[in-house]
Amino acid sequence: MVILGKLFTLxxxxxxxxxxxxxxxxxxxxxxxxxSQYDASIGMGIAVTFVTVMASVVTFFIYYYILxxxxxxxxxxxxxxxxxxxxxxxxxxxxxxxxxxxxxxMGIYLPLITTxxxxxxxxxxxxDMAYNLLEVIIYSLGVSVGYTIALLLLAAIRExxxxxxxxxxxxxxxxxxxxxxxxxxxxxxxxxxxx
Numbered sequence: 001m002v003i004l005g006k007l008f009t010l011x012x013x014x015x016x017x018x019x020x021x022x023x024x025x026x027x028x029x030x031x032x033x034x035x036s037q038y039d040a041s042i043g044m045g046i047a048v049t050f051v052t053v054m055a056s057v058v059t060f061f062i063y064y065y066i067l068x069x070x071x072x073x074x075x076x077x078x079x080x081x082x083x084x085x086x087x088x089x090x091x092x093x094x095x096x097x098x099x100x101x102x103x104x105x106m107g108i109y110l111p112l113i114t115t116x117x118x119x120x121x122x123x124x125x126x127x128d129m130a131y132n133l134l135e136v137i138i139y140s141l142g143v144s145v146g147y148t149i150a151l152l153l154l155a156a157i158r159e160x161x162x163x164x165x166x167x168x169x170x171x172x173x174x175x176x177x178x179x180x181x182x183x184x185x186x187x188x189x190x191x192x193x194x195x
Contacts, residue, residue, distance in 0.1 A: 018146075040155075048148070049144035056123055063079075
């Protein structure tokens, strides 16, 4: 029971309290770029969730069973990026075959998941925090859910604002950045849960 509580706390911490977008400011390019369409945001969230969890598990084994025993820790950046790139290629092939609409909607952002700094950041955080395999899966899942929540919140707000009567100089990225700042303040309120 204590372990379940610890894992649940880790999940909440990763998704809300230490949200990867609003608290660590990672993955901002895809966060801004993929929130113009709500449907594309859902697809991006699912794709990033799959890649993040799988990359975390694979890099866990690579780090602890190959790099560390062979004293090749200095290769972890290259090894982790190669793992993430391979997983993104897999996701790209699956989405292209199963959902051509989503593939077109995601456009350049789909292959750019490879350079999504949140995924690489999660793999490094897992190693730095010395999480075990179960904690790695829960933390990665929590970060991915937090990223998806951030995408969906901004996408929903942007779709609503598209029909609002606002001055021209507020339209576009100025309003996106102001909205993101306000969302970050809201998520800052979750910091109280950490104490």
